[in-house]
Amino acid sequence: MATTTIDPTAPRTAGTDAGSARARRVRRRGSTGPFGGPSVRLTLVMVLFALYALAPLAWLLINASKTQQSMFDSFGLWFSGKFALLDNLHQVLTYDGGIYVRWLANTILYVVVGAGGATVLATLAGYGLAKYDFPGKRAVFATVLGAIAIPGTALAVPTFLMFSQLHLTNTIWAVIVPSLVSPFGLYLVWVYALDAVPTEILEAARIDGSGELRTFLTIGLRLLTPGVVTVALFAVVATWNNYFLPLIMLNDPNLFPLTIGLQQWNLRATGVNATPIYNLVIAGSLLAIVPVVAIFLSLQRYWQSGLAAGSVKA
Amino acid sequence: MSVTGRPETKVSAAVVLTDASPATSLPRRRRSLAGLWFVVPFLAVFLFVLVVPVLYSLYLSVFQDKLIGGRSFVGLANYSQLFSDPKFWDGLGRVALFLAVQVPVMLGLALVAALAIDSGRLHGAPFFRMSVFLPYAVPGVVAVLMWGFMYGDQFGLAGNINKLVGHELLTPLSPQWILVAIGNIVTWEFVGYNMLIFYSALRSVPSDLYEAAAIDGAGAWRVVFSIKLPALRQAIVIATIFSIIGSFQLFNEPNILRTLIPSVIATYFTPNMYAYNLSFAGQQYAYAATLAIVMGVVTAVIAYVVQLRGSREANR
Numbered sequence: 001m002a003t004t005t006i007d008p009t010a011p012r013t014a015g016t017d018a019g020s021a022r023a024r025r026v027r028r029r030g031s032t033g034p035f036g037g038p039s040v041r042l043t044l045v046m047v048l049f050a051l052y053a054l055a056p057l058a059w060l061l062i063n064a065s066k067t068q069q070s071m072f073d074s075f076g077l078w079f080s081g082k083f084a085l086l087d088n089l090h091q092v093l094t095y096d097g098g099i100y101v102r103w104l105a106n107t108i109l110y111v112v113v114g115a116g117g118a119t120v121l122a123t124l125a126g127y128g129l130a131k132y133d134f135p136g137k138r139a140v141f142a143t144v145l146g147a148i149a150i151p152g153t154a155l156a157v158p159t160f161l162m163f164s165q166l167h168l169t170n171t172i173w174a175v176i177v178p179s180l181v182s183p184f185g186l187y188l189v190w191v192y193a194l195d196a197v198p199t200e201i202l203e204a205a206r207i208d209g210s211g212e213l214r215t216f217l218t219i220g221l222r223l224l225t226p227g228v229v230t231v232a233l234f235a236v237v238a239t240w241n242n243y244f245l246p247l248i249m250l251n252d253p254n255l256f257p258l259t260i261g262l263q264q265w266n267l268r269a270t271g272v273n274a275t276p277i278y279n280l281v282i283a284g285s286l287l288a289i290v291p292v293v294a295i296f297l298s299l300q301r302y303w304q305s306g307l308a309a310g311s312v313k314a
Numbered sequence: 315m316s317v318t319g320r321p322e323t324k325v326s327a328a329v330v331l332t333d334a335s336p337a338t339s340l341p342r343r344r345r346s347l348a349g350l351w352f353v354v355p356f357l358a359v360f361l362f363v364l365v366v367p368v369l370y371s372l373y374l375s376v377f378q379d380k381l382i383g384g385r386s387f388v389g390l391a392n393y394s395q396l397f398s399d400p401k402f403w404d405g406l407g408r409v410a411l412f413l414a415v416q417v418p419v420m421l422g423l424a425l426v427a428a429l430a431i432d433s434g435r436l437h438g439a440p441f442f443r444m445s446v447f448l449p450y451a452v453p454g455v456v457a458v459l460m461w462g463f464m465y466g467d468q469f470g471l472a473g474n475i476n477k478l479v480g481h482e483l484l485t486p487l488s489p490q491w492i493l494v495a496i497g498n499i500v501t502w503e504f505v506g507y508n509m510l511i512f513y514s515a516l517r518s519v520p521s522d523l524y525e526a527a528a529i530d531g532a533g534a535w536r537v538v539f540s541i542k543l544p545a546l547r548q549a550i551v552i553a554t555i556f557s558i559i560g561s562f563q564l565f566n567e568p569n570i571l572r573t574l575i576p577s578v579i580a581t582y583f584t585p586n587m588y589a590y591n592l593s594f595a596g597q598q599y600a601y602a603a604t605l606a607i608v609m610g611v612v613t614a615v616i617a618y619v620v621q622l623r624g625s626r627e628a629n630r
Contacts, residue, residue: 050446053505260455292451
């Protein structure tokens with residue numbers, strides 16, 4: 001066939017049995033490319049990608065199982081000497097009166113309240129914007145979308161100064177309150193709700209005498225679940241991994257999240273009374289990664305469908 | 315790499331593919347104040363942590379703090395001081411260079427990975443999708459600590475390799491290579507995230523298109539260039555904008571690496587590090603606020619230009 005022009009608007013070529021048989025075969029294979037079977041060359045390229053992505057994590061795991069001494073005098077990407085993983089983890093959890101556990105608890109608090117709150121606020125607002133008309137809605141929308149483009153740089157210093165005037169710095173609220181706003185989360189829920197929550201169903205509920213909040217809780221929320229899970233998950237990661245905000249807001253080690261605490265441990269290797277505890281930094285880092293990775297892997301189905309559903313609805 | 319005060323859930327970038335306007339209200343949509351109540355809690359926090367700080371920094375930027383005499387109004391003096399500050403230009407030039415090289419490399423790799431995973435021609439595609447994405451879940455601090463150790467010549471991989479070949483082959487922490495070393499960390503952290511954005515957009519291409527292409531006898535490359543890349547245009551624009559914002563805010567990576575090599579990375583290595591050090595080491599809050607505003611404007615303008623170019627090309 002000479003022509004390879006592809007017109008998306010053209011109707012499916014009718015009656016070509018070969019074509020539809022081929023399409024069926026394609027679907028059965030579950031792929032979008034009807035162009036031959038698995039390719040070894042392509043797979044090898046992706047193996048390189050995977051190695052790049054995973055090798056540092058392997059390095060972390062391997063070195064978390066070494067004593068500080070054998071870390072210095074053995075090859076980085078293979079085990080060596082005594083298998084000290086459990087030793088290191090034990091030390092991480094007990095060092096300095098168990099401060100790591102404190103940091104872990106702080107991180108969980110910031111994540112639950114901060115990311116949880118961000119998800120709730122974004123869900124309510126996204127649903128409200130998608131399913132209601134009210135005065136000033138356009139302005140709200142424009143402002144929030146504009147905010148996505150505001151770089152945090154422009155905010156960090158003034159937010160710190162403002163919070164310090166309000167005596168909020170060096171409290172948990174200094175980390176939690178700014179985490180509560182997620183313009184992008186709102187945007188995702190809004191887009192998702194436009195499609196996933198049919199207005200007719202809401203009307204039917206109203207006719208049955210259901211209040212607005214009850215309608216939202218019993219019907220809206222259920223239909224929004226994949227979108228909400230996606231927003232929540234990425235809010236969790238953002239809060240768990242947050243570094244800059246707690247760095248500027250906190251100076252009491254008892255309030256630190258893991259990210260700041262680990263960097264503080266790392267700093268002990270330099271300076272006048274340098275006492276490197278690299279084995280603790282590395283084992284502590286490993287421990288800090290595990291929960292996020294576990295959440296991502298276990299909720300894969302939800303967030304991938306949330307992402308896909310979000311982009312499918314174009 | 316983002317240093318935003320508010321952790322962002324940027325995941326939904328793929329979603330921006332939609333062009334649906336919020337203002338096109340359906341006739342059946344509820345017209346009432348009830349909707350406002352859903353939005354008010356968000357708006358209240360939004361005003362408090364976003365709008366007010368921006369206004370406050372604008373206010374600060376026209377004052378100057380003096381040890382003697384306190385705070386006084388200086389008009390645009392902070393701005394003119396900034397524009398003739400070599401440290402500012404040094405940092406800005408560095409992030410511009412970083413941006414020009416790292417962003418295309420990272421997005422190019424992400425695109426290749428997304429197309430490969432979507433091609434249906436891989437053994438174990440789900441494994442590759444997950445493993446390439448995994449670094450995104452690693453806290454930036456941990457990523458930098460980890461790479462910093464690996465870059466080191468003590469127990470780092472770089473040191474291992476140098477010992478093996480017998481001379482200083484790899485020196486990622488030297489002044490010549492440090493920017494590349496940082497670029498590598500940032501790429502490692504975010505290539506999977508961008509891959510996922512592209513991949514999600516590719517999944518949204520209706521399968522009829524591929525069937526039609528197959529019937530027309532289009533080859534794999536033809537499909538990539540005629541269907542997949544056009545379908546990805548908006549996602550690419552969005553990913554580019556976020557990467558630009560991220561690059562201009564570069565902070566975590568150099569700031570943490572600085573603890574290893576304070577002589578290589580100056581306190582004004584990036585504009586954001588400069589702003590941080592001005593305010594928290596130097597107490598020059600007004601000047602730092604000025605720097606923050608200028609960087610905000612620069613970023614917004616560039617993001618806007620990219621957006622404009624992206625949509626103009628889409629209309630051609």
